[in-house]
Amino acid sequence: MAPDSAALLGLLAVLTVLAPVLTAVVWDRGGGWRRTARRATTAGFCLLTLASTVLTAANRQAEMYPSWSDLLGATAGTSAVPADPRSGQDPSPGRFTTIGVAGTASGVSLPVLAYLPAAYDAAPGARFPVIEALDGFPGSPATWVRGLGVAGYLDSEISAGRMAPTVVLFPPQTTDPALDTECTNLAGGPRMETYLTVDVPAAARARLRVRADRAGWGLIGYSAGGYCATNLLLRHPDRYLAGASLSGYADPGIRVGDGSEHTTNDDRWRLRHLPLPAVALYLASARTDVHATRDTAALAALAHAPISLTTAFLPVGGHNMQTWRALEPTAFDWLSSWLAAPSATGPGGGRAGRTAS
Incomplete structure (x- = not known):
């Protein structure tokens, strides 16, 4: 999946919906440092999936990074034909x-x-x-x-x-x-x-x-x-x-x-x-x-x-x-x-x- 693909955007959108559900399920489980760690991890996962979905949607509109090589720092020009x-x-x-x-x-x-x-x-x-x-x-x-x-x-x-x-x-x-x-x-x-x-x-x-x-x-x-x-x-x-x-x-x-x-x-x-x-x-x-x-x-x-x-x-x-x-x-x-x-x-x-x- 390319970083501007509809498939990636759809996957991230699903994860963005599921992340708060997972957070609600585990929020009060356990105690002590383990509960604190689970809360921090799931809250961070919510933020990560939301940000990833928004950025991918913006990238899909603008096609700033049409390939993973572009996203990971390759030069702007590419010899590949889209x-x-x-x-x-x-x-x-x-x-x-x-x-x-x-x-x-x-x-x-x-x-x-x-x-x-x-x-x-x-x-x-x-x-x-x-x-x-x-x-x-x-x-x-x-x-x-x-x-x-x-x-x-x-x-x-x-x-x-x-x-x-x-x-x-x-x-x-x-x-x-x-x-x-x-x-x-x-x-x-x-x-x-x-x-x-x-x-x-x-x-x-x-x-x-x-x-x-x-x-x-x-x-x-x-x-x-x-x-x-x-x-x-x-x-x-x-x-x-x-x-x-x-x-x-x-x-x-x-x-x-x-x-x-x-x-x-x-x-x-x-x-x-x-x-x-x-x-x-x-x-x-x-x-x-x-x-x-x-x-x-x-x-x-x-x-x-x-x-x-x-x-x-x-x-x-x-x-x-x-x-x-x-x-x-x-x-x-x-x-x-x-x-x-x-x-x-x-x-x-x-x-x-x-x-x-």
């Missing part, structure tokens, strides 16, 4: 693979999960657009696969023609599941911004048939990953054409260590004080998600030409998987409408995406 929840009956299903990333620029070397559309194998001479998909915190790349069912959505949208065949990368955003980086270069910590914007694209271009030009690269993320998608797009318009934020924020909400959380890593500050890049930005949230909607409205008020802005709101919904599942297909379709199409003419050839104006 179990694909699709039934196998989806039209033209894509497949998952893993690519190694040598942290030449960042010093961070973590493998990256990659979705390859069916056309990747059917058209061996083509080069495909790329989307980097960024998860929330706590979370992991596996959350996209198991929590958000991304493979089924991608298969469906591509098969229906609403989305061009696209390679989607799911890079880790931290070297430690307990460390929130918000995709920044932490002072004295991991350089995740450099990893995501330099090392990951370099590895993808070297190991996969993907477009090398900016017109073929986009970003998407939910929650903290939504902030990452917006922030990295604005900071690196030479590398990415478009980005989509689902329930994202305007600032990292952490201490980066160089003060940039109040300036260049605060997207409101950036939009007010720095030249605006020619990029396409998609901001979406549920209106009842107060924090995300407030920041989405603030960014939307500041973003103007040459930024091409699109906003989308669900009338109700929380900061949760159900909301992101509802927003996910349209966001991927929107990104695909901006990115350059698959090309058979070389690394950067073929039809260019629309200009962001």
Whole structure:
């Protein structure tokens, strides 16, 4: 049983119910130090089972520790491909693979999960657009696969023609599941911004048939990953054409260590004080998600030409998987409408995406 499995959660829930029953049965038995020891042991067991159940339920929602190796202290990245929840009956299903990333620029070397559309194998001479998909915190790349069912959505949208065949990368955003980086270069910590914007694209271009030009690269993320998608797009318009934020924020909400959380890593500050890049930005949230909607409205008020802005709101919904599942297909379709199409003419050839104006 994985640490985020339903079976483990069910077992712990049963033990949580049985623990007080056991405590009541043995509470007044015996005397002296033995009774004291039994009381302390059973009371401790009640607390342990309750805490374990709550933490497992939270982990199942966030998938912070999807495997025992993650929980016991292994690195955040994993070369294992998460179990694909699709039934196998989806039209033209894509497949998952893993690519190694040598942290030449960042010093961070973590493998990256990659979705390859069916056309990747059917058209061996083509080069495909790329989307980097960024998860929330706590979370992991596996959350996209198991929590958000991304493979089924991608298969469906591509098969229906609403989305061009696209390679989607799911890079880790931290070297430690307990460390929130918000995709920044932490002072004295991991350089995740450099990893995501330099090392990951370099590895993808070297190991996969993907477009090398900016017109073929986009970003998407939910929650903290939504902030990452917006922030990295604005900071690196030479590398990415478009980005989509689902329930994202305007600032990292952490201490980066160089003060940039109040300036260049605060997207409101950036939009007010720095030249605006020619990029396409998609901001979406549920209106009842107060924090995300407030920041989405603030960014939307500041973003103007040459930024091409699109906003989308669900009338109700929380900061949760159900909301992101509802927003996910349209966001991927929107990104695909901006990115350059698959090309058979070389690394950067073929039809260019629309200009962001």
